[in-house]
Amino acid sequence: LPPPSPPPREQPIVSCLVCLDSAGTIKETSRTLCSTVCGHVFCSTCLEEAVKRKKQCPVCRKKLTKKQYHPLFI
Amino acid sequence: LPPPSPPPREQPIVSCLVCLDSAGTIKETSRTLCSTVCGHVFCSTCLEEAVKRKKQCPVCRKKLTKKQYHPLFI
Ligand SMILES: [Zn+2]
Ligand SMILES: [Zn+2]
Ligand SMILES: [Zn+2]
Ligand SMILES: [Zn+2]
Incomplete structure (x- = not known):
């Protein structure tokens, strides 16, 4: 018999920090x-809204322009 | 009885693209x-190595300096 596999590690679920x-x-x-x-x-919808309306990160309030975010390939 | 919950959506597992x-x-x-x-x-170890040795992204080969990456809070 093969040895028992180790328990799966907990993996984070990635979510938009605004709409969840x-x-x-x-x-x-x-x-x-x-x-x-x-x-x-964030998702692109929530982030574009935040850049347009508040020009800052919804979480840490860092100043945000279109040059300060990028798509994430996961 | 509560209604059956919907099937869980498939969620990506985030991994370092070098060491996996x-x-x-x-x-x-x-x-x-x-x-x-x-x-x-990437993980910090693989990314720091890539910046030091090749000065480019291991995946797309974009030129990389320390200003062109950041921690990801997920
Ligand atoms: Zn969102
Ligand atoms: Zn932020
Ligand atoms: Zn790695
Ligand atoms: Zn790249």
Whole structure:
């Protein structure tokens, strides 16, 4: 018999920090998962809204322009 | 009885694109999960090595300096 496999490690589920939709849901609904350069993750819809309205990161309030975030390929 | 819950959506497991360690393993071993501004994800050990040796992203070969990646808070 093969040895028992180790218990699976806990893996984070990546979600938009504004709408809380998971990476899976974001992809299924034609949005893009994005990260700011401050390292906070959002869906493209919530991030574009934040850049337009507040010009700052919804989590840490760092000043945000379009150059300060990018799509995240996970 | 409560209604049956919907099937769970498939969620990506985030891993370093060089050593393939998962986000869970990376955290447990005192490394940091990082993203480049080109949107590729690595552990801090593999990324620092790539910046030092090749000065380019291991995936897309974009030129990389220390200003072109950041920790990813997921
Ligand atoms: Zn969102
Ligand atoms: Zn932030
Ligand atoms: Zn690695
Ligand atoms: Zn890249």
